[in-house]
Amino acid sequence: MLMNHSARNRIQGDRMTNEWVVVGAGVQGRQICAAVAAAARVAGDRLLGFLDDDAGKHGQTVDGWPVLGPLAWARSHPGPLNVAIGIGQAQTKRQVVAQLRAMGGHLRFPPVIHPFSCVGPSVALGEGVVIQPGSALTCNLTVGEFTIVGACSSISHDAQVGAYNFLSPGLRIAGFGIVEDDCVTGLNTCILAHVTMHSGSISGAGAVLIRDVAPGDTVVGVPARSVKKAAAG
Numbered sequence: 619m620l621m622n623h624s625a626r627n628r629i630q631g632d633r634m635t636n637e638w639v640v641v642g643a644g645v646q647g648r649q650i651c652a653a654v655a656a657a658a659r660v661a662g663d664r665l666l667g668f669l670d671d672d673a674g675k676h677g678q679t680v681d682g683w684p685v686l687g688p689l690a691w692a693r694s695h696p697g698p699l700n701v702a703i704g705i706g707q708a709q710t711k712r713q714v715v716a717q718l719r720a721m722g723g724h725l726r727f728p729p730v731i732h733p734f735s736c737v738g739p740s741v742a743l744g745e746g747v748v749i750q751p752g753s754a755l756t757c758n759l760t761v762g763e764f765t766i767v768g769a770c771s772s773i774s775h776d777a778q779v780g781a782y783n784f785l786s787p788g789l790r791i792a793g794f795g796i797v798e799d800d801c802v803t804g805l806n807t808c809i810l811a812h813v814t815m816h817s818g819s820i821s822g823a824g825a826v827l828i829r830d831v832a833p834g835d836t837v838v839g840v841p842a843r844s845v846k847k848a849a850a851g
């Protein structure tokens with residue numbers, strides 16, 4: 619589901635105090651927790667801490683936030699709970715989202731927009747999208763559910779970004795650029811106008827994509843070339 623963004627609802631949901639948890643207390647979770655904490659501070663929301671299925675982390679604090687328990691902790695939470703998913707890998711994230719959605723309608727996945735980012739009013743964001751600080755998303759573009767947009771990225775007019783992508787910091791997508799689903803972009807990737815990264819493809823750090831990338835391919839360099847090895851057998 620895509621939602622129109624407005625400055626009023628940087629974190630969406632009721633204007634009563636929303637409570638948040640971040641799923642995953644690893645590297646991605648910690649970075650997403652920082653964005654949730656910043657956005658929650660501005661919105662007057664309350665961040666409770668992390669959920670993580672690693673029992674060794676339960677009861678510990680990570681970057682100052684408690685690890686409250688496993689994912690199942692969310693099932694019995696009384697009342698609405700906003701959940702941010704701190705997982706980068708698309709397949710794992712899809713599984714975790716399916717698990718959480720099956721726990722009941724009290725769990726919600728509003729987009730998390732770091733307050734030091736700029737998202738235009740005609741930008742549509744899916745559930746669970748995370749926009750990290752310093753990013754600019756201009757106009758008439760979409761970002762599909764559970765995509766992470768890394769810090770200091772820019773996504774230009776009329777771009778279409780699909781679901782469950784992991785977009786590393788410094789991404790540049792020119793006008794009408796397309797990233798389908800389940801893609802990974804390395805640091806400082808540039809996608810030129812009208813170029814499509816098809817589903818499941820990967821770009822290396824610093825790659826400049828001047829032509830479409832085939833589904834599942836890996837490309838590197840300037841201009842980007844495929845380095846995907848042929849499957850054995």
Ligand SMILES: CC(C)(COP(=O)(O)OP(=O)(O)OC[C@H]1O[C@@H](n2cnc3c(N)ncnc32)[C@H](O)[C@@H]1OP(=O)(O)O)[C@@H](O)C(=O)NCCC(=O)NCCS
Nearest residue numbers: 786787803804805820821822823824825836837838839845
């Ligand atoms: C693209 C990438 C995924 C390739 O990893 P890989 O499949 O293990 O590939 P290899 O390391 O075997 O490299 C394959 C070839 O690509 C080259 N290459 C790898 N990464 C490259 C890059 N970023 N730019 C240019 N060339 C690159 C290698 O030199 C090698 O070239 P060769 O075949 O001529 O010797 C990885 O190198 C990369 O850039 N990852 C992005 C890391 C990143 O930005 N992380 C963000 C963290 S927030």
